[in-house]
Amino acid sequence: KGVWWDQRALDQPRSQAFGSRGSGGNSKxxxxxxxxxxxxxxxxxxxxxxxxxxxxxxxxxxxxxxIVNQRLQELVKLFxxxxxxxxxKLTDPDITSDDESPATSPAKPAPAPAPVPPPxxxxxxxxxxxxxxxxxxxxxxxxxxxxxxxxxxxxxxxxIDPFTNLMYVLWLFFVVMAWNxxxxxxxxxxxxxxxxxxxxxxxLFMDYLCDLIYLLDILxxxxxxxxxxxxxxITDKKAMKEHYLQSERFKMDVVCLLPLDFLYFKVGVNPLLxxxxxxxxxxxxxxQAEHQLQQVVIRxxxxxxxxxxxxxxxxxxxxxxxxxxxxxxxxDGEGNSYIRCYxxxxxxxxxxxxxxxPKTLFEIVFQLLNYFTGVFAxxxxxxxxxDVVGAATAGQTYYRSCMDSTIKYxxxxxxxxxxxxxxxxxxxxxxxxxxxxxxLELLVQLPDKMRLDIAIxxxxxxxxxxxxxxxxxxxxxxxxxxxxxxVVYLPSDYVCKKGEIGREMYIIQAGQVQVLxxxxxxxxxVTLKAGSVFGEISLLAAGGGNRRTANVVAHGFANLFILxxxxxxxxxxxxxxxxxxxxxxxxxxxxxxxKPRDEKAPGDPLIIRPKVDTPKLFQAALAASGRMxxxxxxxxxxxxxxxxxAAQVSVGRIDVPLCGTSVDEVSEAPP
Numbered sequence: 001k002g003v004w005w006d007q008r009a010l011d012q013p014r015s016q017a018f019g020s021r022g023s024g025g026n027s028k029x030x031x032x033x034x035x036x037x038x039x040x041x042x043x044x045x046x047x048x049x050x051x052x053x054x055x056x057x058x059x060x061x062x063x064x065x066x067i068v069n070q071r072l073q074e075l076v077k078l079f080x081x082x083x084x085x086x087x088x089k090l091t092d093p094d095i096t097s098d099d100e101s102p103a104t105s106p107a108k109p110a111p112a113p114a115p116v117p118p119p120x121x122x123x124x125x126x127x128x129x130x131x132x133x134x135x136x137x138x139x140x141x142x143x144x145x146x147x148x149x150x151x152x153x154x155x156x157x158x159x160i161d162p163f164t165n166l167m168y169v170l171w172l173f174f175v176v177m178a179w180n181x182x183x184x185x186x187x188x189x190x191x192x193x194x195x196x197x198x199x200x201x202x203x204l205f206m207d208y209l210c211d212l213i214y215l216l217d218i219l220x221x222x223x224x225x226x227x228x229x230x231x232x233x234i235t236d237k238k239a240m241k242e243h244y245l246q247s248e249r250f251k252m253d254v255v256c257l258l259p260l261d262f263l264y265f266k267v268g269v270n271p272l273l274x275x276x277x278x279x280x281x282x283x284x285x286x287x288q289a290e291h292q293l294q295q296v297v298i299r300x301x302x303x304x305x306x307x308x309x310x311x312x313x314x315x316x317x318x319x320x321x322x323x324x325x326x327x328x329x330x331x332d333g334e335g336n337s338y339i340r341c342y343x344x345x346x347x348x349x350x351x352x353x354x355x356x357x358p359k360t361l362f363e364i365v366f367q368l369l370n371y372f373t374g375v376f377a378x379x380x381x382x383x384x385x386x387d388v389v390g391a392a393t394a395g396q397t398y399y400r401s402c403m404d405s406t407i408k409y410x411x412x413x414x415x416x417x418x419x420x421x422x423x424x425x426x427x428x429x430x431x432x433x434x435x436x437x438x439x440l441e442l443l444v445q446l447p448d449k450m451r452l453d454i455a456i457x458x459x460x461x462x463x464x465x466x467x468x469x470x471x472x473x474x475x476x477x478x479x480x481x482x483x484x485x486x487v488v489y490l491p492s493d494y495v496c497k498k499g500e501i502g503r504e505m506y507i508i509q510a511g512q513v514q515v516l517x518x519x520x521x522x523x524x525x526v527t528l529k530a531g532s533v534f535g536e537i538s539l540l541a542a543g544g545g546n547r548r549t550a551n552v553v554a555h556g557f558a559n560l561f562i563l564x565x566x567x568x569x570x571x572x573x574x575x576x577x578x579x580x581x582x583x584x585x586x587x588x589x590x591x592x593x594x595k596p597r598d599e600k601a602p603g604d605p606l607i608i609r610p611k612v613d614t615p616k617l618f619q620a621a622l623a624a625s626g627r628m629x630x631x632x633x634x635x636x637x638x639x640x641x642x643x644x645x646a647a648q649v650s651v652g653r654i655d656v657p658l659c660g661t662s663v664d665e666v667s668e669a670p671p
Contacts, residue, residue, distance in 0.1 A: 159235040160224045168221065175217055175280075178210035182277040184309065189271040191313035191320075192337060200269060207274060211257065214280065218253050256280045300384045307377050311345035311370065312338065318366050328356045329363050349374035399437060403427045422490055429557055430488050448482075455481035459561060462507050468536045468585055472578040476571060483567040489513075489554035502538030502546040503565045511558030516551040525550065539568045540586045 160168050189195040195203055223241045227234055234240060244250055260273040267273075316337060319330035331341060347355060348370045358364045403424070410420050430437055443451050459481050463469060469477055486509065489495060495506060495513055498521065506513075508530050515525045515534075528534060538546040572579040 156220075158224065158237055159226050159240060160221065162225050168225075171217070171221055174213055178213040179278070179280055181206060181210050182274060183306070186271045186274055186278065187310055187313040188338070191317040195269070195271065204269070207261075210277065214253070214257055214277070218250075218257075222249070222253070252279060300381060300388070304377065304381055307373075308342060308345045308349060311349060311373070312341040314366075315344055315348075316341045318362070322360065322362065327359045327363070329358045329367075345370075349377055351375065351378070395436060396431075399427070399431050402437060426488060426490055429490070433488070433557075433559070434486075451482055452478055455484070459484055459507075462509070462531060462533075462561070465531070466507075466533045466536055468539075468582060468589070472581060473575050476575040476578045479571045479574075480563065480568065483571070484561045484563055487560050487562050489558045489560060491554060491556050493554045493558075495552040495554060495558075495560065496535065496548050498548050498551050500548045502535055502548055505536045505539050505563045505568075506534055506552075507561040507563075508532045509559040509561055511560075512555040513558055513560075514553050514555050516553055517549075521551060527555065537586045537589055539563065539565050540583050 157165070157167075162168055189203065222244050224237070225240060225244065227240065227243050229243075234243070256276050256279050258276050260276070263273055264270070316331060319341075322330045324331055324333040331337065331344070334340075344355070347353070348367070351371065351374050355367075358367045406423060406427070407420065410423065427437075443454065446454070456478065460477070463477060463481060463484075469480075484507070489511075496502070496504075508528055510530050512530075513528050513534075515528065517523055517525045534552065572582070
């Protein structure tokens with residue numbers, strides 16, 4: 001260590017190299033030598049090593065030769081591995097690398113683990129927030145932060161999505177209640193004598209509470225509603241406020257809150273002065289609250305009930321104008337005034353009849369207006385109900401029309417009754433299980449991104465468990481999900497038959513299927529349940545080696561997802577690495593499930609012809625010689641035949657794997 005050499009010093013004799021080069025040099029002490037540093041000088045620490053130079057040189061040579069030999073061995077090993085890879089590549093063109101799967105998109109890093117609390121307990125701040133609270137009613141302790149804590153720490157959002165924000169939907173409930181108070185009770189307070197000086201303060205309190213809700217809706221919520229401009233969702237506070245102030249909704253909201261209540265001091269407390277409060281629904285609630293609850297029947301019924309409510313109020317006002325009980329047509333003032341007037345309004349608007357004839361000109365005009373209004377309201381209600389019922393039964397009507405057309409077609413061509421019954425059964429089960437005949441007709445109207453989202457939620461958990469597709473590109477699986485189609489099989493229907501060409505992969509969504517085999521072809525080999533996959537290797541089969549070797553029958557009603565080979569090939573064009581991986585996995589699965597066949601498929605090459613079977617008499621003689629041990633010529637001949645047969649199998653046997661499904665055949669050349 002620390003020894004450095006100068007080549008010129010090594011070339012000189014030892015006495016000259018370590019002697020004095022200048023005056024005053026000491027031949028025994030290399031430190032007093034006249035050799036300058038960098039020109040053959042040797043430090044004092046390496047003097048002993050220099051004296052033993054030949055021995056050290058030999059050690060260094062052996063060490064370097066060992067390193068060279070080790071490096072040569074490594075190079076030989078690398079060249080051998082490279083040769084094996086090239087040979088494998090020539091044999092199998094699909095193999096280009098050692099990787100089992102192509103590189104996928106990097107996953108999101110896992111969240112950092114929570115810090116371990118100190119042994120002394122929780123920090124002071126966390127302890128105060130998560131203390132146990134005692135409930136006197138339940139007489140127990142529970143860890144829960146009080147609602148006051150959440151209320152104090154609540155931050156009002158700077159922008160509100162009017163369609164998905166739950167808080168805004170809850171606020172709309174209060175606005176709707178305030179609007180209903182004004183719409184339903186303003187006519188009642190104006191017509192019926194329910195507002196008296198003794199309870200006027202209760203009515204005014206509810207009126208101004210509704211006004212406060214309207215005002216908060218304008219100042220707090222409407223100025224924070226998001227809107228779309230140029231395809232972008234605007235969430236800026238200033239932009240949202242300007243958008244609301246420049247809209248027609250703001251103008252109508254201001255009209256709704258006109259302070260006409262100051263006229264109370266001049267004309268008295270007249271509920272009709274609050275009529276502008278009813279105009280708010282046509283702007284903020286009709287487009288928002290009804291969007292949250294798309295119930296056409298409920299909305300139509302509510303409109304009809306409100307028309308009857310207003311008509312009953314007008315009838316009491318007309319009776320009071322003419323004088324209660326003055327004629328047979330007006331209200332006589334007996335019983336509950338609102339119920340009796342409402343009953344009269346129902347009979348008038350629906351034109352049931354049985355009403356007393358009006359006597360005066362005012363009564364005749366009022367009754368005519370009621371009849372016209374009733375005919376109009378009743379016709380509108382009938383038309384809307386017809387549209388609602390038609391829209392609700394549109395799918396069922398389409399199902400019935402398709403079924404009737406199919407039955408007419410089968411009757412025209414005289415299809416056998418058993419086949420017709422199975423067709424009817426398929427229609428009924430498909431409609432009751434799915435609510436539609438073809439799911440693709442529903443999804444084809446959606447954008448490609450939405451169809452992908454729905455397919456991922458419905459089918460990804462099933463497809464991701466297929467061993468053939470594990471490790472493939474994630475986007476390739478997403479593209480494949482959009483190509484899956486749902487098919488319903490009836491009991492005892494053949495999903496695939498023995499000898500057919502496999503062109504599809506099947507994923508069991510619901511129900512069970514049975515794999516049949518055996519000599520008679522009716523023995524149940526295995527039962528596949530929901531979530532199982534079969535026929536996946538046939539998607540990558542080539543050269544006609546994808547024939548089915550067993551019958552697959554639906555045990556009951558079975559819903560299956562089917563992926564066609566054509567669709568998969570169109571997808572794999574854009575994912576070459578995944579295509580190579582799938583073919584490699586398919587071969588491995590075939591080699592795992594490979595079993596020799598009794599008969600050779602026609603057209604397979606035979607390198608070594610099979611030998612002629614041994615005659616039965618000769619076999620009996622060989623069997624008899626086996627009882628005699630290894631003595632005699634027959635025993636020796638039998639032993640010799642066994643050796644020749646073993647040598648022939650080891651040399652001449654050729655396996656020819658053919659791609660197919662997991663229940664497909666794999667052919668092997670016999671010896």
